Amino acid sequence: MLFYIVKNNPFKLKFSAAVFLLLFLTTPHVYSAVQIVSGSEMELFSIHGKKVGALKYESSVNLYKALEKHQQGVYLLKYTDALDQKKKIKTIVFLRGYRLMVYDLPSEIDIFASNQVPxxxxxxxxxxxxxxxxxxxxxxxxxxxxxxxxxxxxxxxxxxxxxxxxxxxxxxxxxxxxxxxxxxxxxxxxxxxxxxxxxxxxxxxSAVLPMPTNYIYVSLSGSDNNEGSKTAPLYNINTAVERTISGTKSIIRAGQGEYLPGAGLNSSSYGVQIYNKSYIDISGGWDDNFSGQTGQTYLNGNAQVGLFNITNSAWVSISNIKIYNSPYRGLYLRQSTNCTVNVNIFNSTGGLSCSGSRDIKIYGNYYSNQGLTYSGGGIYIYESDTIIVKANIYNNICRTGGGIYAQGCINGEIDSAVYNNTVTNSGGGIYSWCITNFIIKNIISNNISSNDYGGIYLYRGANNTFSAVVSHNQSLDYGGGVYLSYGENNIINGALCNNYCSNRGGGLYSSYEQNITVNAVISNNTSGSGGGAYLYKTTNAVINNDVFGNSASFTGGVYFSYGEGNIINGKIYNNLASNSSGGLYIQNENNITVNSVVSNNVSSNNAGGISIFFTTNAVINGDICNNISSNSSGGLSISSGKNITVNSAICNNISSNYSGGLRISSGKNITV
The missing domain is CATH 2.60.40.10 (Immunoglobulins)
Incomplete structure (x- = not known):
């Protein structure tokens, strides 16, 4: 039994099991033969080192009683001798009904020297x-x-x-x-x-602690010499901001009427300056008695001053105020956090600007702003984090991003109606550059670009989701509906319909994108090439929904060019091309899979259904039926392809000059 104890002891014993056994057998003492001084403080441990008790030694009787609570076996006794104050260790063999047998351990044995720590x-x-x-x-x-x-x-x-x-x-x-x-x-x-x-x-x-509330009232009939109460209101909104007290929540109520520079507003730079402030709530529309918001509060910049400048501030709220006639943007948010804006900004050089800020909520209406040298006619967002925009943004005119311009932003949601905006350069509806983790939804429609990107433009974006209806947008070059470039892991839901561009990608244009997923219906779009969609040097794109009713000079449905690993699953039907393929045009692609039913497409030149040129490793699985071409194969045309497998039923296709169903002019390893 003792050999087992030694073998399984977790402590570092500095001698062999045989030596310990010899000690145990040759040096036994009855308990009374061991000199332990009465009053010694003792601790009892199991052979595994777990403390099982403690006592002050009086006699063998109280030690025996302390052990009676436990099982028979071997225990370790660690104590401080009451006489010489030295720490000592002994081994006890406890057999119920017998005397205690106590054994000395050599002093060089450290039974509590385990390497294990908690x-x-x-x-x-x-x-x-x-x-x-x-x-x-x-x-x-x-x-x-x-x-x-x-x-x-x-x-x-x-x-x-x-x-x-x-x-x-x-x-x-x-x-x-x-x-x-x-x-x-x-x-x-x-x-x-x-x-x-x-x-x-x-x-x-960062606990939101209860804080005192300070009410400040402003009226065009007030005076800045007043105390700012209901019955003695201030005159200038900016004076009210200056009267706010740190550590309190200040609620500023502005009375109805039109505030002008020098008449309720500052007359230089900005009408209202909020700098390095926190917990300020400014609301307008209050009646003369400040009993209800039944009127309108207008801030008129008079083409002289900006209206709101909020800088280095937190927990600021602006609501129920109409801002117009600013020579700059109507409202600026700079390096601020946890701010909420719910205003109307119109007839100004620009709407709202948010830069270097975090946790911002933007509501209201932003319309009829015109700044031909500006970006973001309605809303401009730059290098900001966690931005929510739920607004109506319309009838704005500017250089880039007619409705919204967003650059260098992460974690946002744009749930807005963005419509009837016009740009002289690019991005009629939304122009976005390097944004990540955004959700864009609602309606993007009737926006016009004099250059590229009629509806939405996204450059170097990642992990964004578009769930908007993108419709009736126009671009004079690429991307009538949505334009994606150099991004990754973006998802397009919703619908891309009735968009127009004169060059490539009526509904969607993608270049150098990776891992794009298109779940949107693509319908009734028009362009020069790729009426529904044009994918150029795009990798691992998946188109899951139907593409129909689109038209173009070159390829009515979807045009694939120089991409790799692309898949199309939705139905391709009722598309029209005056040249090139009616349904799908696949050129210089590698590893492309077509799982679509391709039907009822029309082309005046190439195949009515699918045309494949200089493509390697293509698999065509969907049926190809009821397509028409006046100059090439009605169904499927393959030229200079390699490793192409066709698992399709090809039926009821019509051609005026060539085979109605299938035409293979050249290629290697083609299986039909």
Whole structure:
């Protein structure tokens, strides 16, 4: 039995099992023969090192009684001798009903020298967490090889907290003021061994705490010498902003009427300046008694000043105010956070500008703004994070991005009606550059570009989803509906219909895109090439929905060129081309798969259904039926292709000059 104990002991014993056995058998003592001084403080441990009890030694009787609570076996006795204050260790064999047998251990044996230390994990909070509560719940797990966990220790910054009783799961709650904290945690066992320290850095407590509210009233019949109360309102909105008090929520109520530079507004730079402020709510339309919002509040820049400039501020709200006649944009948000704007901006050089800001919500109407040298006639967004736009944006005229211009932004949602906007350059509806994780939905329609990109333009965008109805947009060059370039992992839902461009891609134009998914219906679009869609050097595109009713000079349905790994699954039907293929034109593609039924398409020159040129590794699975061509094959034409497999039923196709169903002029490894 003793050999088993030695063999399975988790501690570092500095002698062999045979030596220990020899000691055990040759040096036994009855308990009374071992000199233990009365009053010695004792701790009892199992042979595996788990503490099982503690007592002050009086006699063998109370030691025996302490062991009676436990199973028979071998125990370790660790105590401080009351006489010489030295720490000593003995082994006890406890047999119920017999005397205790106690054995000395050589002093060089360190039975508590295990390499194993406790393990600790902090499951909450994580580093860089933002806690919107003043109570911080810290929790985690702990474990110990010897089942001898004792305490979990915490530090907040340089301050030690009271230890927590350790367990497999542990937690504690702390009440903290708003601020940034670093947390350190470690566990200790009964032997004094500790776990590695876990450091959780940059935990921000950002609780929205109750704060006093300060009401300030403004009226065109007021005076800036007044106190700003209901009965003694101020005259200038900017004066009200200056009267706000740090640490309070200031609610500014502007009375009805028209505010002008020098008459309720500042007369230089900006009518209202909000700089380095927080928790300000400005609302307009209040009646003369400030009892209800029954009127209209107009801010007229008089072609002299901008109207709102919000800079380095937080938790600012502007609502129920009409802004117009600004020589600049009507409202600027710069380096600000958690702001909400719900206004109308019209008849100004530009609408709203948001730059370097975060957590911004934009509502209202932005219309009839004209700034021919500006980008973003309605709304301009630059290098901002977490932006929500739910607005009506229409009848704006500018250089680029008639409705919205967005650049360098992440995490946003544009749920807006963007229509009837015009640009002299590119992007009639929405012009976006390097945006990531955006959702664009609602309606994008009747926008006009004098150059490229009638509806939506996205350059170097990633992980964006378009779920809008994109219709009746016009471009004089590429991309009547949607234009994508050099992006990846973008998804197009909704519908692309009735768009026009004079060159490529009536509904959709894609160049150098990767991993694009098109779930939108593509219908009734018109262009010079690729009436429905034109995909150039696009990789791993998947078109899942139907393409129908589109027309072009070259390829009415979808034009694929120099791409790789593309797949089309939707039906291709009722498309028209005066030249090239009616349904699909596939040129210099590699690894393309067509799972579409291609039917009722018409071409005056190439194949009515599908034309394949200089393409390698193509698989055609869908049926090809009822297509018409006046000059080439009615159904399918293959020229200079390689490794092409056709698994289709080819039927009821008509051609005036060549085979009605299939024409193969050249190629290698073609299987039909």
């Amino acid at each position: 393990a600790l994990a902090v499951t909450f909070p994580a580093a860089n967490a933002i806690i919107s509560n003043s109570v911080l719940n810290i929790k985690g797990t702990a474990a110990d090889y010897e089942n001898a966990l004792d305490k979990v220790y915490l530090m907040i910054g340089e301050s030690n907290l009271a230890p927590i009783k350790a367990g497999a799961n542990w937690e504690t709650n702390l009440v903290l003021a708003n601020g940034l904290y670093n947390i350190s945690a470690w566990a200790a066992d009964l032997h004094g061994k500790t776990s590695p320290v876990i450091n959780i850095t940059n935990v921000r407590i």
